[in-house]
Amino acid sequence: MTQPRTIDCETVRDLAPLYVLGALDAAEAAAIREHLAHCDDVHAELQELAEDAGSLLLSVEPADPPAAVRSRLLAAAESDLRDGRHPSVAAGVPVASDSAGDAEARDRPLPPAAAPAPSAVLPPAAASVPPATPARNDSAATPAGAEPVARSATPPVDLRVERERRRLRWATLGAAAAILLAFALGGYALTLRGQLADEQAYRQAVDQALQLAAEPGSATAVLAGAANASAGLGVIGADGRVELAMRGLSSTPGREVYTAWAIGPDGKPRSLGDFEVGGAGTGVASGTSPVTGAGTVLAVTREPGPGATTPTLPIVASGSATSASG
Amino acid sequence: MSRVHDDPVAKPGRLEEPADETLLAGLAAGRLEALDTLYDRYRSMAFGIARRITADDALAEDVVQEAFLGAWRGADRYVPGKGTVRTWLLSIVHHRAIDAVRRRRPAAELPSEQDGARTPEPLVLPDVWGEVAGNLDRDAVRAALGTLSDVQREALELAYFSGLTQVEIAERTGVPLGTVKGRVRLALGALRRELESSGAGGAS
Ligand SMILES: [Zn+2]
Numbered sequence: 001m002t003q004p005r006t007i008d009c010e011t012v013r014d015l016a017p018l019y020v021l022g023a024l025d026a027a028e029a030a031a032i033r034e035h036l037a038h039c040d041d042v043h044a045e046l047q048e049l050a051e052d053a054g055s056l057l058l059s060v061e062p063a064d065p066p067a068a069v070r071s072r073l074l075a076a077a078e079s080d081l082r083d084g085r086h087p088s089v090a091a092g093v094p095v096a097s098d099s100a101g102d103a104e105a106r107d108r109p110l111p112p113a114a115a116p117a118p119s120a121v122l123p124p125a126a127a128s129v130p131p132a133t134p135a136r137n138d139s140a141a142t143p144a145g146a147e148p149v150a151r152s153a154t155p156p157v158d159l160r161v162e163r164e165r166r167r168l169r170w171a172t173l174g175a176a177a178a179i180l181l182a183f184a185l186g187g188y189a190l191t192l193r194g195q196l197a198d199e200q201a202y203r204q205a206v207d208q209a210l211q212l213a214a215e216p217g218s219a220t221a222v223l224a225g226a227a228n229a230s231a232g233l234g235v236i237g238a239d240g241r242v243e244l245a246m247r248g249l250s251s252t253p254g255r256e257v258y259t260a261w262a263i264g265p266d267g268k269p270r271s272l273g274d275f276e277v278g279g280a281g282t283g284v285a286s287g288t289s290p291v292t293g294a295g296t297v298l299a300v301t302r303e304p305g306p307g308a309t310t311p312t313l314p315i316v317a318s319g320s321a322t323s324a325s326g
Numbered sequence: 327m328s329r330v331h332d333d334p335v336a337k338p339g340r341l342e343e344p345a346d347e348t349l350l351a352g353l354a355a356g357r358l359e360a361l362d363t364l365y366d367r368y369r370s371m372a373f374g375i376a377r378r379i380t381a382d383d384a385l386a387e388d389v390v391q392e393a394f395l396g397a398w399r400g401a402d403r404y405v406p407g408k409g410t411v412r413t414w415l416l417s418i419v420h421h422r423a424i425d426a427v428r429r430r431r432p433a434a435e436l437p438s439e440q441d442g443a444r445t446p447e448p449l450v451l452p453d454v455w456g457e458v459a460g461n462l463d464r465d466a467v468r469a470a471l472g473t474l475s476d477v478q479r480e481a482l483e484l485a486y487f488s489g490l491t492q493v494e495i496a497e498r499t500g501v502p503l504g505t506v507k508g509r510v511r512l513a514l515g516a517l518r519r520e521l522e523s524s525g526a527g528g529a530s
Contacts, residue, residue: 062370088356
């Protein structure tokens with residue numbers, strides 16, 4: 001291991017403009033970082049110069065990257081979670097039993113690298129956004145702003161189950177996964193608004209839909225609404241099972257419900273069941289459809305009460321199912 | 327089939343997008359959807375910067391992907407008081423792009439370095455970053471750049487967008503090292519004064 005050159009405060013101040021611009025060679029930059037890590041002076045001049053340099057970033061003309069970059073990024077991030085490379089899963093959450101592959105990540109003690117200086121972490125904020133399937137009781141027991149909880153104790157989640165779930169999703173969906181995942185991610189804002197119960201139900205429904213989509217003979221429909229941002233994912237299994245997850249719906253007051261419909265080649269709508277929508281704008285439904293296969297249309301309407309046998313127009317959102325394989 | 331809705335903490339009608347800091351907390355917690363949203367928000371700026379520095383679309387794509395992956399893995403190292411998430415993120419892109427162009431250059435062109443210095447290093451996240459104000463826009467910065475002298479602007483652009491080191495800039499422009507250092511210092515100072523006096527930066 002090469003020891004970085006030792007430099008004094010005066011040299012840091014002298015090199016500061018070049019440092020913030022990135023125009024020092026690797027050894028010089030490393031020496032400055034090493035100095036900053038140990039110096040008692042906060043070197044406020046560096047911060048000011050970094051601000052000036054940062055404004056230069058804004059002078060650049062934006063350009064859209066190809067869509068493939070997003071897919072690759074999300075796939076890499078997903079495998080981080082799966083392989084325990086992400087700090088949130090590398091921190092050694094205890095799980096009951098496990099396969100050999102996950103044991104390494106699980107048994108690793110909280111590494112120093114994943115436990116940065118207290119000033120650099122955001123424990124309350126991070127704790128309010130649990131990684132997955134939060135248990136409401138646990139959340140209530142650790143209100144934001146309480147004393148920082150050790151990260152390893154924070155996520156109320158069975159990591160083994162979570163990893164299995166992710167592995168299944170990716171392993172079975174192949175090329176379709178990126179598209180479906182992009183859709184599944186649409187629920188993001190819910191957690192961030194604190195609507196954990198809705199988020200949980202939505203996520204669960206998306207997961208069920210994705211699992212059903214991985215089965216042979218199933219067909220997948222992406223439902224889209226006309227006016228607003230409503231959208232959904234619906235999957236019809238070969239046996240007629242239907243899993244539907246919708247978001248972006250306005251809430252249902254009183255007795256009002258949304259009703260899901262399957263429309264086959266004969267054009268006749270069959271009710272799949274009703275669901276309510278709360279403030280988060282999500283709704284989930286599962287039911288059985290007498291018609292299956294590609295070409296089946298899934299649709300959602302808003303009804304004055306449960307049990308509608310014919311849809312009340314207009315259709316809120318709809319989509320035609322296509323074969324999920326490939 | 328149907329689901330009872332209970333949102334004790336829901337705020338109906340509050341539909342604004344999550345703040346950058348919230349998204350970053352999501353990244354730290356391992357939430358892919360937060361990464362997806364953050365990517366959506368800054369991919370164009372990130373790709374613009376990466377392309378400007380690398381002048382190579384394929385390399386710029388890799389840079390953007392690696393930079394967001396670095397933010398994903400290092401989100402808990404963002405310190406709110408030091409500057410905005412936007413600049414932190416774009417600084418990572420900048421770092422990564424400079425790294426990429428330096429690595430791409432043939433070994434013969436590299437300044438003499440000790441053996442092993444070319445092995446890929448783990449991503450170094452910026453330890454300082456920031457911006458004059460969050461409401462700065464492209465036009466304001468370009469206008470401010472336009473007020474600099476030609477040699478100052480050249481020094482700034484070579485230093486920030488070319489991947490050249492101070493030694494290489496001195497060689498390229500035919501001036502002593504100390505002059506390069508002096509020019510970029512003056513240029514950054516002039517840029518700050520211009521942005522402040524133009525009012526674009528606000529009073530924050
Ligand atoms: Zn010092």
